[in-house]
Amino acid sequence: APVLHAEGLVKTHYGEGAPAHAVRGVDLCVRQGEFVAVTGPSGAGKSTLLHLLGGLQRPDGGSIRLDGERTDAWSEARWAVERRKRIGIVFQFFNLVSNLSVADNVELPALLAGCTPKQARTEREQLLGELGLGGKERSMPGELSGGEQQRVALARALVNHPPLLLADEPAGSLDSKGTREVMRLLSRFHQRGQTIVLVTHDARLASAADRVISFFDGRIADDAELDGTGASR
Ligand code: ADP
Ligand code: ADP
Numbered sequence: 001a002p003v004l005h006a007e008g009l010v011k012t013h014y015g016e017g018a019p020a021h022a023v024r025g026v027d028l029c030v031r032q033g034e035f036v037a038v039t040g041p042s043g044a045g046k047s048t049l050l051h052l053l054g055g056l057q058r059p060d061g062g063s064i065r066l067d068g069e070r071t072d073a074w075s076e077a078r079w080a081v082e083r084r085k086r087i088g089i090v091f092q093f094f095n096l097v098s099n100l101s102v103a104d105n106v107e108l109p110a111l112l113a114g115c116t117p118k119q120a121r122t123e124r125e126q127l128l129g130e131l132g133l134g135g136k137e138r139s140m141p142g143e144l145s146g147g148e149q150q151r152v153a154l155a156r157a158l159v160n161h162p163p164l165l166l167a168d169e170p171a172g173s174l175d176s177k178g179t180r181e182v183m184r185l186l187s188r189f190h191q192r193g194q195t196i197v198l199v200t201h202d203a204r205l206a207s208a209a210d211r212v213i214s215f216f217d218g219r220i221a222d223d224a225e226l227d228g229t230g231a232s233r
Pocket of ligand 2: 015091093
Protein backbone atom coordinates (compact mmCIF):
# COMPACT_ATOMS: atom_id res chain seq x y z
CA ALA A 1 0.00 0.00 0.00
CA PRO A 2 1.17 3.58 -0.55
CA VAL A 3 2.48 5.41 2.51
CA LEU A 4 -0.27 7.96 2.08
CA HIS A 5 -3.51 7.76 0.12
CA ALA A 6 -5.98 10.64 0.29
CA GLU A 7 -9.24 10.62 -1.63
CA GLY A 8 -11.74 13.40 -2.17
CA LEU A 9 -10.37 15.65 0.58
CA VAL A 10 -12.46 18.74 1.27
CA LYS A 11 -11.88 21.42 3.91
CA THR A 12 -13.67 24.72 4.39
CA HIS A 13 -12.61 27.23 7.04
CA TYR A 14 -15.42 29.17 8.67
CA GLY A 15 -14.27 32.37 10.27
CA GLU A 16 -15.37 35.95 10.09
CA GLY A 17 -16.50 36.82 6.60
CA ALA A 18 -16.98 34.43 3.72
CA PRO A 19 -16.09 30.76 4.23
CA ALA A 20 -12.67 29.85 2.77
CA HIS A 21 -12.87 26.79 0.57
CA ALA A 22 -9.25 25.88 1.20
CA VAL A 23 -9.27 22.30 -0.15
CA ARG A 24 -11.91 21.42 -2.73
CA GLY A 25 -11.57 17.77 -3.62
CA VAL A 26 -8.05 16.40 -3.61
CA ASP A 27 -6.85 12.91 -4.44
CA LEU A 28 -3.23 12.23 -3.59
CA CYS A 29 -1.22 9.05 -3.49
CA VAL A 30 2.34 9.11 -2.14
CA ARG A 31 4.47 5.99 -2.52
CA GLN A 32 7.25 4.84 -0.24
CA GLY A 33 10.47 6.77 -0.86
CA GLU A 34 8.91 9.58 -2.90
CA PHE A 35 9.85 13.22 -2.34
CA VAL A 36 6.78 15.22 -3.30
CA ALA A 37 6.67 19.01 -3.31
CA VAL A 38 3.32 20.79 -3.17
CA THR A 39 3.72 24.27 -4.53
CA GLY A 40 1.45 27.14 -5.46
CA PRO A 41 0.62 30.72 -4.51
CA SER A 42 -0.18 31.93 -1.02
CA GLY A 43 -3.77 31.11 -0.12
CA ALA A 44 -3.96 28.14 -2.52
CA GLY A 45 -4.67 25.76 0.37
CA LYS A 46 -1.28 24.02 0.64
CA SER A 47 -0.93 24.47 4.37
CA THR A 48 -4.48 23.29 4.98
CA LEU A 49 -3.77 20.19 2.87
CA LEU A 50 -0.68 19.43 4.93
CA HIS A 51 -2.61 19.90 8.16
CA LEU A 52 -5.22 17.43 6.92
CA LEU A 53 -2.56 14.88 5.93
CA GLY A 54 -0.99 15.11 9.40
CA GLY A 55 -4.30 14.96 11.25
CA LEU A 56 -3.81 18.47 12.64
CA GLN A 57 -7.11 19.46 11.06
CA ARG A 58 -10.01 17.17 10.17
CA PRO A 59 -11.43 17.09 6.65
CA ASP A 60 -15.07 17.94 6.01
CA GLY A 61 -15.09 15.23 3.37
CA GLY A 62 -12.93 12.49 1.95
CA SER A 63 -10.58 10.02 3.56
CA ILE A 64 -6.93 9.46 4.36
CA ARG A 65 -5.17 6.13 4.53
CA LEU A 66 -1.73 5.63 6.04
CA ASP A 67 -0.02 2.44 4.90
CA GLY A 68 -3.44 1.27 3.77
CA GLU A 69 -5.06 1.88 7.14
CA ARG A 70 -8.13 4.10 7.22
CA THR A 71 -7.90 7.05 9.62
CA ASP A 72 -11.52 8.26 9.46
CA ALA A 73 -12.44 6.97 12.87
CA TRP A 74 -9.30 8.14 14.64
CA SER A 75 -9.85 10.44 17.62
CA GLU A 76 -7.57 13.41 18.29
CA ALA A 77 -5.77 11.31 20.90
CA ARG A 78 -5.25 8.47 18.45
CA TRP A 79 -3.92 10.90 15.84
CA ALA A 80 -1.48 12.28 18.41
CA VAL A 81 -0.18 8.81 19.15
CA GLU A 82 0.04 7.78 15.50
CA ARG A 83 1.68 11.06 14.52
CA ARG A 84 4.46 10.39 17.00
CA LYS A 85 5.18 7.02 15.42
CA ARG A 86 4.46 7.48 11.76
CA ILE A 87 4.37 11.14 10.75
CA GLY A 88 7.16 13.60 11.47
CA ILE A 89 6.20 17.24 10.91
CA VAL A 90 8.34 20.35 10.59
CA PHE A 91 6.84 23.83 10.45
CA GLN A 92 7.95 27.25 9.25
CA PHE A 93 8.48 28.51 12.80
CA PHE A 94 10.10 25.34 14.22
CA ASN A 95 7.66 25.04 17.18
CA LEU A 96 10.38 23.86 19.55
CA VAL A 97 9.66 23.82 23.29
CA SER A 98 11.48 26.98 24.35
CA ASN A 99 12.19 25.97 27.95
CA LEU A 100 13.64 22.57 27.06
CA SER A 101 17.22 22.04 25.91
CA VAL A 102 17.98 20.95 22.36
CA ALA A 103 18.64 17.42 23.63
CA ASP A 104 15.35 17.28 25.54
CA ASN A 105 13.37 18.64 22.58
CA VAL A 106 14.63 15.77 20.45
CA GLU A 107 14.27 13.07 23.10
CA LEU A 108 10.77 14.01 24.17
CA PRO A 109 8.85 12.38 21.30
CA ALA A 110 10.97 9.24 21.65
CA LEU A 111 10.18 9.00 25.36
CA LEU A 112 6.49 9.67 24.72
CA ALA A 113 6.51 6.89 22.14
CA GLY A 114 7.80 4.45 24.74
CA CYS A 115 11.56 4.39 24.14
CA THR A 116 13.74 3.82 27.18
CA PRO A 117 15.78 6.86 28.26
CA LYS A 118 18.87 5.08 26.98
CA GLN A 119 17.36 4.43 23.54
CA ALA A 120 16.12 8.02 23.35
CA ARG A 121 19.58 9.31 24.20
CA THR A 122 21.25 7.11 21.62
CA GLU A 123 18.85 8.21 18.89
CA ARG A 124 19.23 11.85 19.88
CA GLU A 125 23.03 11.73 19.89
CA GLN A 126 23.13 10.06 16.51
CA LEU A 127 20.67 12.42 14.83
CA LEU A 128 22.08 15.63 16.29
CA GLY A 129 25.60 14.51 15.42
CA GLU A 130 24.54 13.81 11.87
CA LEU A 131 22.85 17.20 11.64
CA GLY A 132 26.00 18.96 12.82
CA LEU A 133 24.52 19.91 16.20
CA GLY A 134 26.59 17.66 18.44
CA GLY A 135 27.97 20.66 20.30
CA LYS A 136 24.59 22.31 20.86
CA GLU A 137 22.80 19.65 22.87
CA ARG A 138 22.75 21.64 26.10
CA SER A 139 21.74 24.90 24.38
CA MET A 140 18.25 26.29 24.61
CA PRO A 141 16.40 26.79 21.31
CA GLY A 142 16.45 30.58 21.68
CA GLU A 143 20.25 30.56 21.67
CA LEU A 144 20.41 29.01 18.20
CA SER A 145 20.17 30.52 14.73
CA GLY A 146 17.03 29.88 12.69
CA GLY A 147 18.83 27.31 10.57
CA GLU A 148 20.05 25.47 13.66
CA GLN A 149 16.59 25.52 15.21
CA GLN A 150 15.13 24.03 12.05
CA ARG A 151 17.75 21.26 12.16
CA VAL A 152 16.70 20.52 15.75
CA ALA A 153 13.08 20.44 14.60
CA LEU A 154 14.08 18.01 11.85
CA ALA A 155 15.83 15.77 14.40
CA ARG A 156 12.75 15.87 16.60
CA ALA A 157 10.50 15.00 13.65
CA LEU A 158 12.68 12.03 12.66
CA VAL A 159 13.65 10.64 16.06
CA ASN A 160 11.00 7.89 15.92
CA HIS A 161 11.84 6.98 12.29
CA PRO A 162 8.41 7.89 10.91
CA PRO A 163 7.64 6.48 7.46
CA LEU A 164 6.37 9.93 6.41
CA LEU A 165 7.88 13.39 6.88
CA LEU A 166 5.66 16.43 6.30
CA ALA A 167 7.36 19.81 5.94
CA ASP A 168 5.32 23.05 5.85
CA GLU A 169 7.44 25.90 4.42
CA PRO A 170 10.46 24.63 6.39
CA ALA A 171 12.68 27.34 4.89
CA GLY A 172 10.04 30.06 5.12
CA SER A 173 11.70 31.94 7.96
CA LEU A 174 15.34 31.17 7.12
CA ASP A 175 18.01 33.19 5.32
CA SER A 176 19.54 31.82 2.14
CA LYS A 177 22.20 29.86 4.02
CA GLY A 178 19.63 28.26 6.32
CA THR A 179 17.43 27.53 3.32
CA ARG A 180 20.22 25.74 1.47
CA GLU A 181 21.03 23.79 4.61
CA VAL A 182 17.53 22.56 5.29
CA MET A 183 16.97 21.66 1.62
CA ARG A 184 20.26 19.76 1.53
CA LEU A 185 19.20 17.80 4.61
CA LEU A 186 15.78 16.97 3.16
CA SER A 187 17.51 15.69 0.01
CA ARG A 188 19.93 13.64 2.08
CA PHE A 189 17.16 11.96 4.08
CA HIS A 190 15.26 11.36 0.86
CA GLN A 191 18.30 9.66 -0.68
CA ARG A 192 18.25 7.29 2.27
CA GLY A 193 14.65 6.38 1.56
CA GLN A 194 12.68 8.88 3.65
CA THR A 195 9.26 9.64 2.16
CA ILE A 196 8.71 13.42 2.20
CA VAL A 197 5.86 15.79 1.41
CA LEU A 198 7.16 19.38 1.25
CA VAL A 199 4.84 22.37 1.04
CA THR A 200 6.47 25.50 -0.39
CA HIS A 201 5.40 28.56 -2.32
CA ASP A 202 8.95 28.70 -3.72
CA ALA A 203 9.11 26.85 -7.05
CA ARG A 204 12.91 26.76 -6.88
CA LEU A 205 12.81 24.76 -3.64
CA ALA A 206 10.18 22.46 -5.12
CA SER A 207 12.67 21.41 -7.79
CA ALA A 208 14.61 19.45 -5.13
CA ALA A 209 11.73 16.96 -5.11
CA ASP A 210 11.19 14.18 -7.61
CA ARG A 211 7.55 15.04 -8.08
CA VAL A 212 5.94 18.48 -8.05
CA ILE A 213 2.26 19.05 -7.44
CA SER A 214 0.98 22.50 -8.36
CA PHE A 215 -1.81 23.54 -6.08
CA PHE A 216 -4.21 26.26 -7.08
CA ASP A 217 -7.50 27.38 -5.55
CA GLY A 218 -7.87 24.25 -3.41
CA ARG A 219 -7.18 21.79 -6.16
CA ILE A 220 -4.31 19.96 -7.84
CA ALA A 221 -3.69 21.81 -11.10
CA ASP A 222 -0.68 19.76 -12.18
CA ASP A 223 1.23 16.72 -10.98
CA ALA A 224 4.61 16.16 -12.63
CA GLU A 225 7.52 13.80 -12.15
CA LEU A 226 10.89 15.52 -12.36
CA ASP A 227 13.94 13.92 -13.94
CA GLY A 228 16.42 15.26 -11.42
CA THR A 229 17.45 18.30 -13.43
CA GLY A 230 14.47 20.36 -12.34
CA ALA A 231 12.74 19.96 -15.69
CA SER A 232 9.49 18.11 -16.27
CA ARG A 233 9.85 14.76 -17.92
P1 ADP B 1 -1.51 28.30 1.61
O1 ADP B 1 -0.81 27.40 2.56
O2 ADP B 1 -1.46 27.81 0.20
O3 ADP B 1 -1.07 29.72 1.72
P2 ADP B 1 -3.79 28.02 3.37
O4 ADP B 1 -4.14 26.58 3.47
O5 ADP B 1 -3.02 28.63 4.49
O6 ADP B 1 -3.06 28.28 1.97
O7 ADP B 1 -5.12 28.86 3.18
C1 ADP B 1 -6.09 28.55 2.20
C2 ADP B 1 -7.27 29.46 2.38
O8 ADP B 1 -7.92 29.13 3.61
C3 ADP B 1 -6.90 30.92 2.49
O9 ADP B 1 -7.97 31.64 1.91
C4 ADP B 1 -6.81 31.17 3.99
O10 ADP B 1 -7.06 32.50 4.30
C5 ADP B 1 -7.90 30.25 4.50
N1 ADP B 1 -7.65 29.74 5.86
C6 ADP B 1 -6.64 28.93 6.25
N2 ADP B 1 -6.74 28.63 7.55
C7 ADP B 1 -7.85 29.26 8.00
C8 ADP B 1 -8.51 29.34 9.25
N3 ADP B 1 -8.08 28.69 10.33
N4 ADP B 1 -9.62 30.08 9.33
C9 ADP B 1 -10.11 30.73 8.26
N5 ADP B 1 -9.55 30.69 7.05
C10 ADP B 1 -8.42 29.97 6.90
P1 ADP C 1 1.16 27.65 9.08
O1 ADP C 1 1.46 27.88 7.63
O2 ADP C 1 2.21 28.17 10.01
O3 ADP C 1 0.72 26.26 9.40
P2 ADP C 1 -1.51 28.62 8.83
O4 ADP C 1 -1.55 29.29 7.50
O5 ADP C 1 -2.16 27.29 8.92
O6 ADP C 1 -0.04 28.60 9.40
O7 ADP C 1 -2.15 29.59 9.87
C1 ADP C 1 -1.67 29.75 11.20
C2 ADP C 1 -2.84 29.90 12.09
O8 ADP C 1 -3.73 30.94 11.62
C3 ADP C 1 -3.66 28.64 12.13
O9 ADP C 1 -4.24 28.48 13.40
C4 ADP C 1 -4.70 28.89 11.07
O10 ADP C 1 -5.82 28.09 11.34
C5 ADP C 1 -4.96 30.37 11.22
N1 ADP C 1 -5.36 31.03 9.96
C6 ADP C 1 -4.72 30.98 8.77
N2 ADP C 1 -5.35 31.70 7.85
C7 ADP C 1 -6.41 32.24 8.47
C8 ADP C 1 -7.48 33.10 8.08
N3 ADP C 1 -7.59 33.55 6.83
N4 ADP C 1 -8.39 33.45 8.97
C9 ADP C 1 -8.30 32.99 10.23
N5 ADP C 1 -7.33 32.19 10.68
C10 ADP C 1 -6.41 31.81 9.82
